[in-house]
Amino acid sequence: MSIPAIRIQGLTKDFSVGMRGLKLRAVDGLDLEVGDNQIFGLLGPNGSGKSTTIKVILGLLEASVGKCEIYGKPSHTVDARRSVGFLPEAPYFYRYLSGRELVRFYARVCGVARANINDQVDSVIDLVGMTEAAHRRVGTYSKGMLQRIGLAQALVHDPQLVILDEPTAGVDPLGSAAIADIIRELKRRGKTILLSSHLLAQIEGLCDRVAILHRGKLVREGRVDDLVQDELSESLVVEGLSEAGRAAVAQAITEHGGRLCRVEKPRLSLDALFLNEVNQQESARQQTEASAPKEGGLE
Amino acid sequence: MSAVVESIDRIRLIAGNTFLEAVRQKFFNSLLLISIALLASSTFFQQFDFGTGELKFITDFGFGALFFFGSILSITATTQLFFNEIENRTALTMLAKPVYKLEFLAGKFLGAHMLMLCFTLVISIVLAGMLYWRETELMARLGDEFTEGRLIRYGDIFIFGFLQWLKFGVLAAITLFVASFSNTNLYTIVVSFFVLIICQLQYIARDAYSSMEAGVGSWLVKVLGLIFPNFQLFNVGEQLVFNVEQGLPTVTLLQITAYALVYTVAFILLGQVNFRRREI
Numbered sequence: 007m008s009i010p011a012i013r014i015q016g017l018t019k020d021f022s023v024g025m026r027g028l029k030l031r032a033v034d035g036l037d038l039e040v041g042d043n044q045i046f047g048l049l050g051p052n053g054s055g056k057s058t059t060i061k062v063i064l065g066l067l068e069a070s071v072g073k074c075e076i077y078g079k080p081s082h083t084v085d086a087r088r089s090v091g092f093l094p095e096a097p098y099f100y101r102y103l104s105g106r107e108l109v110r111f112y113a114r115v116c117g118v119a120r121a122n123i124n125d126q127v128d129s130v131i132d133l134v135g136m137t138e139a140a141h142r143r144v145g146t147y148s149k150g151m152l153q154r155i156g157l158a159q160a161l162v163h164d165p166q167l168v169i170l171d172e173p174t175a176g177v178d179p180l181g182s183a184a185i186a187d188i189i190r191e192l193k194r195r196g197k198t199i200l201l202s203s204h205l206l207a208q209i210e211g212l213c214d215r216v217a218i219l220h221r222g223k224l225v226r227e228g229r230v231d232d233l234v235q236d237e238l239s240e241s242l243v244v245e246g247l248s249e250a251g252r253a254a255v256a257q258a259i260t261e262h263g264g265r266l267c268r269v270e271k272p273r274l275s276l277d278a279l280f281l282n283e284v285n286q287q288e289s290a291r292q293q294t295e296a297s298a299p300k301e302g303g304l305e
Numbered sequence: 306m307s308a309v310v311e312s313i314d315r316i317r318l319i320a321g322n323t324f325l326e327a328v329r330q331k332f333f334n335s336l337l338l339i340s341i342a343l344l345a346s347s348t349f350f351q352q353f354d355f356g357t358g359e360l361k362f363i364t365d366f367g368f369g370a371l372f373f374f375g376s377i378l379s380i381t382a383t384t385q386l387f388f389n390e391i392e393n394r395t396a397l398t399m400l401a402k403p404v405y406k407l408e409f410l411a412g413k414f415l416g417a418h419m420l421m422l423c424f425t426l427v428i429s430i431v432l433a434g435m436l437y438w439r440e441t442e443l444m445a446r447l448g449d450e451f452t453e454g455r456l457i458r459y460g461d462i463f464i465f466g467f468l469q470w471l472k473f474g475v476l477a478a479i480t481l482f483v484a485s486f487s488n489t490n491l492y493t494i495v496v497s498f499f500v501l502i503i504c505q506l507q508y509i510a511r512d513a514y515s516s517m518e519a520g521v522g523s524w525l526v527k528v529l530g531l532i533f534p535n536f537q538l539f540n541v542g543e544q545l546v547f548n549v550e551q552g553l554p555t556v557t558l559l560q561i562t563a564y565a566l567v568y569t570v571a572f573i574l575l576g577q578v579n580f581r582r583r584e585i
Contacts, residue, residue, distance in 0.1 A: 021584070061584075061585070064400075064401045065400075065401075066397065066400055066401065066584075066585045067584055067585075068582070084403045084404070084405055085403070087401065087402060087403045088403045090401070092398065092401035092402075094394060094397045094398055094401070096394075097394075097398065098393045098394055098395060099395060099398070100322065100326065100395060102325065102326065102329055111318065111322060112398075112402065114314075114318050115315055115318055115319070115399070115402050115403075115404060116402050116403060117311055117314075117315075117403065156398075159398070169401075
């Protein structure tokens with residue numbers, strides 16, 4: 007059996023609040039295991055303990071009780087962090103560096119060999135689609151670009167585990183879709199991804215497993231399909247069925263001991279609708295631009 | 306061994322980046338310009354016709370400017386460079402990498418200390434240049450007083466600058482220590498300035514306990530005298546530059562250097578103890 011990417015056992019984290027040192031429990035007896043090469047979603051409302059859990063995993067906070075391991079190594083050790091890449095929520099980087107300089111700086115901090123550093127930096131910048139803007143100063147980047155360059159710095163030392171805290175917060179749907187594609191690509195490359203997000207629709211289409219936290223406690227954990235599936239119902243999606251045909255189907259269902267609960271038209275998610283529309287417009291614009299020089303050339 | 310080399314490399318990288326951030330700050334550039342302007346203004350006092358005493362006046366003025374503005378810069382720049390990382394949460398990204406918190410603190414310290422090296426060097430060069438220019442003029446005007454050649458030992462200006470730089474290092478380490486448990490810029494700056502004043506006036510406590518009878522009071526003053534470094538040790542301007550016959554012995558110079566290094570390392574390590582527990 008392979009070692010899990012993350013193993014959390016009985017994790018409790020208390021913060022002292024105010025002068026009297028009152029305890030505020032941010033995480034309460036959390037047990038969690040994230041298997042290798044999974045996309046794992048950490049869900050929960052604000053204040054549910056997601057970021058605290060992530061900080062404990064990264065060794066930025068010490069657990070009050072319990073333990074946390076990354077690939078079998080205690081997570082608070084520097085050695086464990088060699089195999090981790092992290093993108094914080096709403097990342098802020100050194101504004102005076104260019105995107106390439108920033109990624110290069112973190113590559114050197116992570117100990118990437120000098121011989122490989124240029125290839126590695128170029129490779130991750132290309133992966134996140136920032137090649138054209140890599141020479142620009144980070145201070146001039148949009149939110150989406152910051153997230154992408156943040157992803158690049160998280161990946162530059164080729165970590166086995168990638169932790170993304172709200173990777174699509176404040177990013178438009180197109181940017182979010184691009185980040186989701188990068189996450190899928192990382193999984194294809196054998197990486198494990200732990201991400202926290204409020205965008206449930208996106209998580210649903212992206213994650214293999216999710217855990218739901220509430221007030222620091224684990225409420226549910228499992229495969230996305232298992233959790234969202236209604237075990238008692240099934241749906242049939244049909245096309246071109248006449249009124250008579252529908253009546254026949256309803257009758258057949260009744261005859262076989264079932265009950266037709268409702269008949270509805272399948273809905274496209276707003277996310278999917280938006281992306282379809284924008285992508286169509288973008289394709290049309292690119293076609294127009296591609297044909298424009300030819301017209302100019304004829305004149 | 307390679308772990309040590311890797312660690313030094315990481316500290317160097319963090320220090321380099323901190324220095325880059327520091328020299329881009331308007332505050333540093335403004336303070337440097339003000340210091341140079343103030344130094345240059347000391348030549349306006351030549352209308353009082355001090356004779357060769359003018360050189361001593363300019364030297365004291367320059368050393369005073371170096372200490373005053375250097376102390377301000379050391380405290381404020383170190384505070385700002387540390388809290389920029391915390392408030393902008395760049396520390397979060399950095400410490401999520403395979404970086405020890407001590408490496409981070411040491412890198413911040415060295416970056417700030419490199420900034421102080423630049424400041425000290427520029428002020429020392431400007432001071433030496435001004436003194437050279439005035440001394441040359443005075444030699445032409447008052448040849449009798451310069452029968453044995455130049456009065457100023459220019460190398461001593463840089464020795465004094467070096468000692469001040471060491472003192473700024475202790476001050477930066479104290480500031481980092483305060484910042485490691487403080488939550489705000491302002492608190493760190495205020496407390497660090499208080500510590501600076503205590504360290505400057507610490508010799509009074511030393512004088513007091515030397516004349517006190519043995520007891521709790523004497524013991525307490527002795528302990529306080531050990532906790533707070535004695536900054537008067539670095540004020541050796543009187544033994545430098547002009548006092549040709551009784552210069553500062555090399556042994557004393559090395560002792561002061563060792564004294565500064567011990568306090569600097571001690572305060573960085575104390576800062577590390579706090580910083581380890583700090584919630585980033």
